[in-house]
Amino acid sequence: VLGLLVWTLIAGTEYFLYPAFGWVMFVAVFYWVLTVFFLIIYMTMTYTRIPQVPWTTVGLCFNGSAFILYLIAAIVDASSVTKELDSHNYNSWAASSFFAFVVTSCYAGNTYFSFISWRSRTLQ
DSSP: OHHHHHHHHHHTTTGGGSHHHHHHHHHHHHHHHHHHHHHHHHHTTGGGGOTTSOHHHHHHHHHHHHHHHHHHHHHHHHHHOOOOSOHHHHHHHHHHHHHHHHHHHHHHHHHHHHHHHHHHHHHO
C-alpha cells in the first residue's frame, strides 16, 4: 500500500518533465508489481509446489535489492523536490519522498528478517 502511494503521488504530477522522478517511478512501480506477485505466490502457497526454488534466497535477494534501489530512489526523490509556482506538484513530491523513505525502512526490516531466515536455513 505504501509503495502504491509513492508512485501514485508522483504519477499525478508532471513528473515526466524531470528525469529524476522517472527513476523513482520505475523503482516504485517495478517493486510494487514484484511485491504483489510474491504476495500472490505466498498467499496461494504456490511456493510449496515448486520446491526446487530456494525461496529464502529469492526473498533475501528481492528484499535486499528493493531496499538498496528504494533507498537510492528515496534520496533522489527528496533531493529533486523543489518549490514551484504550482503547489500541487510540491505537495505530491514531498509526500512521495516521505513515503519512499517509509517504504525503504519497511524493505530494510524485511531484508533483516529474510537474512535471519536465510541464515537459519543455511546453518541446518
